[in-house]
Amino acid sequence: NAGVTQTPKFRVLKTGQSMTLLCAQDMNHEYMYWYRQDPGMGLRLIHYSVGEGTTAKGEVPDGYNVSRLKKQNFLLGLESAAPSQTSVYFCASSRGARGEQYFGPGTRLTVT
Amino acid sequence: DQQVKQNSPSLSVQEGRISILNCDYTNSMFDYFLWYKKYPAEGPTFLISISSIKDKNEDGRFTVFLNKSAKHLSLHIVPSQPGDSAVYFCAASVRGGSRLTFGEGTQLTVNP
Numbered sequence: 250n251a252g253v254t255q256t257p258k259f260r261v262l263k264t265g266q267s268m269t270l271l272c273a274q275d276m277n278h279e280y281m282y283w284y285r286q287d288p289g290m291g292l293r294l295i296h297y298s299v300g301e302g303t304t305a306k307g308e309v310p311d312g313y314n315v316s317r318l319k320k321q322n323f324l325l326g327l328e329s330a331a332p333s334q335t336s337v338y339f340c341a342s343s344r345g346a347r348g349e350q351y352f353g354p355g356t357r358l359t360v361t
Numbered sequence: 362d363q364q365v366k367q368n369s370p371s372l373s374v375q376e377g378r379i380s381i382l383n384c385d386y387t388n389s390m391f392d393y394f395l396w397y398k399k400y401p402a403e404g405p406t407f408l409i410s411i412s413s414i415k416d417k418n419e420d421g422r423f424t425v426f427l428n429k430s431a432k433h434l435s436l437h438i439v440p441s442q443p444g445d446s447a448v449y450f451c452a453a454s455v456r457g458g459s460r461l462t463f464g465e466g467t468q469l470t471v472n473p
Contacts, residue, residue, distance in 0.1 A: 253404070280459050289370075291450060291463035292405070299459065307460065339404050346459035347393060352404030 250275050253353035255340050261359045262330040270325040270356050272340030280343045281323035282307075282350060283315060285336040292339060298323055299346075330360045364388045365453050367464035375472055380438040382467050384451035387432065391453040395461070396425060396436050399448045408449075409436070441471045 256271045272281065279300050284292040284307075294307030296315040304315045312334060314326045323342075327334060337357050341350040366385045374380045382396075392413040397405035411418040411425045411434070418425050424437045438445055448468050452461040 282461075284463075289465055291365075291367075291465045292452075292461075293463070294460055297460065308462075341404075343459065346457065347454070349395065349407035349410065350461065352397075352406070354402070354404050 252276065253340055253342055253351050255338075255353040255356050257356060258354070259357050261361065262327075263361055264331060266330050267326070267328050268330065268358075269327075270338055270340075270358075272323045272325070272342075272353060274321055274323075274340075274342040274351070276342060276344070276351065277320070278342035278344050278351070279320075280346065280350075281317065282341040282343075283313070283323065283325045284339045284341065285309065286339060286355075287336050295325065295338075330358075332360045334358065335360045362387075363465075364391075365451060365462050365464040367449075367451060367467050369467050370465070371468040371470070373470045373472060374441050376443055377440045380436075380441045380445065380469055380471065382436040382438075382449050382451075382469065384434045384436075384464050385432060386434075386453055388453070388455065388462075389432070390455040391462075392456045393454045394425070394427060394434050395452045395454075396423075397450045397452060397463075398445075399450065399466070405450060438469075441469075443471050443473050445469060446471050 282297040298317040301320040395410040396408040399405040
C-alpha cells in the first residue's frame with residue numbers, strides 16, 4: 250500500500266496563478282483533510298471531507314477550494330495564489346472521526 | 362487564539378535519558394489527545410493517543426500523561442534514542458469531532 254500520496258512535491262507559482270494539489274489514499278478511508286504548516290505555527294486545518302461528495306471548512310479556508318469527487322482523492326485548489334499561501338501543505342486521511350490520521354509527505358509551495 | 366500550546370520550541374537530551382515533552386490546552390471540550398512525530402521532509406506520523414477518560418497510556422518507550430484539571434499533557438520517552446530526534450506535535454479534538462487542533466511543535470534532539 251502506498252498510503253497517502255501527494256502531487257506535486259514542490260511547486261513555485263507567481264502571484265495570481267492557479268493550481269491544484271492532488272491527494273490520493275489507498276486505505277479506503279472515509280475522512281480526508283488538508284493542512285498547511287508554517288514555521289512556529291504547527292499544522293492548521295484548511296478544509297476536510299467526511300466522505301465522498303462532502304467538504305467542510307477548517308480553521309483557515311480563505312483562498313482555497315476543495316473537491317472530493319472520488320472517495321480516494323481529495324483536491325485542494327488555489328484560484329489566485331498569494332505570497333501568504335507560501336507554505337508546506339499536508340494531506341491526511343482517517344478511517345473514522347476518531348483515531349489516527351495518516352499523513353502524506355507534503356507539498357512545498359512557494360508563491361512569488 | 363492558540364488552543365493547544367507547546368511552550369518549548371526545542372529540547373535536547375542525552376541518549377538513554379528521559380525526554381519529557383509538554384503540551385497545554387485551553388478548550389475544555391477537548392476529550393481526545395494525540396502525539397505525532399515528524400522528520401524533515403516527511404509527513405507527521407502518529408505516535409500515541411489518550412482519551413480524557415484515562416490519565417495515562419503506554420506504548421513501549423512512549424507514555425502519555427493527561428492532567429485534565431491542569432489542562433496539561435506530557436509525552437515521556439524512556440530511554441531516549443538518537444532516532445527519536447524529530448519534531449513532536451501534540452494535537453487535540455473535541456468530543457465527537459474529527460478535526461485536530463495542533464500545537465506548534467517541539468524539536469527534540471537526542472545526543473549520542
